Amino acid sequence: MSLLKEDPLLLEAFRRGEPGALTRVYRAYSGHVARFLSRTYVSRGPGGLARVGPLDLEAAHQETFVRAFREQARHTYDGVRPYSLWLNALARQAAVDVLRAAGRIAREAVTLDDTPTAERLASNSPSPEDRALEAETRELVQRFLSGLDEATRRLADLRFVQGLSQERAGLVLGLSRQELRTRETKLRRAMTDFLVEEGWLTADAPNALPSAAATAAVMALLFPHFVP
Amino acid sequence: MALFTPHVDRQLVHLANEGVLPPRQWTRVLRHARGCARCGARYERVMNLRRMFARDTVTEPTPGELESLESRGLLAVLAAVEGEVSSESSRQAARADRLHKEYLEGAWSPGRRLWAWVLQTWNAPSLGQVGGAWVVSLMAAAGLLWLSLPSDTTREWGTRGEGQSAPVLRLFCVPEEAELREVRGQGDCPAGAALAFAAGVGAPYTHVVVTVRTEKGLRVEGPFEVKASPGSEAALDLTPKLPDTGEVELTAVFASSASEALAAARGEPVKDVVRVQHRVRIAGKP
Missing domain, CATH: 1.10.10.10 (Winged helix-like DNA-binding domain superfamily/Winged helix DNA-binding domain)
Structure with a gap:
């Protein structure tokens, strides 16, 4: 599914920040972001790989969309790549920030994207x-x-x-x-x-x-x- | 034994049984659980249990969670984005962060604690089953407790003079381990402390929206109905936590309706609104 890619009018309205367009995009991708955040290991915590648990899910979910809907982010999205992948990248960073703020990972923790490939590969299976x-x-x-x-x-x-x-x-x-x-x-x-x-x-x-x-x-x- | 517990055990039982909570209750439970290690761990276990029931894995949210996120999160996200659009100073400042939306349980004013306590009691499911007498008793007890608050505390929220019609907003610094004090003009407040607000209005003003701008972004809080008699003030249900460094700029927009206050806070042209600004520097020892 790539809502913005298939609907140029919606993409334009989204870039202008119209509430109706933002609402459509939010509703279309809310579940995707929640599932991505819940199942993806985003960083290394004190006890190993860290992912967003039920307690932090709402905070990370909202933080992801707040970042995605910023003016700069709306204009940076090119409308060609799948929007879900764009959201995934934002969600990963938002999750790290939320986990860091909640003290569940170290303040110095970085996303797994920034770690060597070998460590990232290890995160594909459950910890x-x-x-x-x-x-x-x-x-x-x-x-x-x-x-x-x-x-x-x-x-x-x-x-x-x-x-x-x-x-x-x-x-x-x-x-x-x-x-x-x-x-x-x-x-x-x-x-x-x-x-x-x-x-x-x-x-x-x-x-x-x-x-x-x-x-x-x-x-x-x-x-x-x-x-x- | 404690007559009432500040924890959310009852709601967790409900959550374990039903898998969902009413939206506002769920928000309150999450807010408490994120600041309470005991309830946070229990919340995680209960939700993992529901996930196991629904999905046979703990890494997939339940349908109830997904539905709740979709309905509850949308308004918050839109409000944050609109706040960003209406910000006048810089685009970078617009980060309506959820990270600082953790309310300090321990930093609540006594009046607010009591109000929350009464609300929690009223919402408790057991009340419906124990009859009206118990409800009346509780409300009367709450009223007596309210009257028995120390006089110096009530003075904090006291009358500022009669015949005053312009809206007023007083700002208080609430350090974690020190007494609440009023912040006047461009005052200081230590890092980690919370802010509290007292507002007073006269006709035609009835509602207020507060925007909180930090280095990390802008947040729009409210609208709040100011339920204070003319000449007196009422506490707002808002206690934002201060960041570690920098400065916090607060703007209160008073209007004659909730929608007008919100629209004015978002930067839309609205007639007959009153703006009150405060600036708080993060400084001093906690």
Whole structure:
């Protein structure tokens, strides 16, 4: 896909910085930039190759487009090369700056583009850290799914993995919307409990009622002479 | 036990279960998590879990993440670019950086902390289930706490005199480990500190937009509705962090509507706006 290459009018409007054109370009390439940032190793961090994690994705994504939409950048793009490659170069540099600002890589770190070719070649496959992270997360997911009965596992697959809507998942499973909601509530509660047990989340569930101590504190604040 | 936690555990549970959060809540969670090592690590683990569910890898964003980036990021990017176009001094100065948009949790004014605390409480999902009495109790407690703030703190945001109709903007330097102080004219503030703002308006002015220019670029913040009674001032929900060196130029544009304030801040011709400028040098010990 090369939106700007195929549409000269859009390219002209883009160069003039018209909001409508910028919006079209942003929408067309937002996913591409997010995926590129998430999967590409952009620098060497203290623990090896560094890439943008979920926490820094939004910052790096926005920084990329802010740089790409600057007047100078808009005019520098020649309209011949694929715009996605142009964005990749900007994204790589923006990612390094974001990671550097967040302290995840050294201030002196440079992009892998500026390192010798041999080191760049090594970045094409997942780093050992990412392999370990994936293995740990995958194992956690499998352990959670294996603790469910067959019907609930199917529901988890449709809703969490395949991302179907409740309506469509209900059709596939032959359940009414209300039945599906009830089962899904149980599934979500089971998942929360599982993550709390595994130490991934705290026990402070969103549906928890205020504790007696908290209630007493508020009562004491409101009614200083109140004695329960 | 703490009555309320400043962390985002509840939102992380929701994120783990749903994979997405409402846009504004997601922004708040990210802002907190990027400045909090504890919540940052948990956020990463939760999102990696969702990625594993959706894509079977941690290096591919989920559909929810992609959708959120597309919808939430566009406005910020366009605002940054428009700010660049309207900048008068130099093209190089136009870098609407997200890097400095990390709010200092510890540098918030007491009033803002309380307001955020009340908002966080109001947004908590459990409130809907515990009945109206609990909500009323919380709001009343928040009101009592507000009244019980130390008097010297309330003076910081106090009345500047009656009968004043021109908009005013007061600027405060908030060092990390020192007391907040007002910056007058071209004052100094140490590197790493945050700035805080108090604004007062009279009719017809109701909204203000603040542009923050550093050596690294220009950022447009707002519009903010100034909810202060005539003659008094209100804190703006804005605490930009100062860069390490250089100078920060702040311009507040007051107008009678949010759109007019924003348009004027972008450099468009708008009648009846008031501009207030401050310049802060990065100097002095933190």
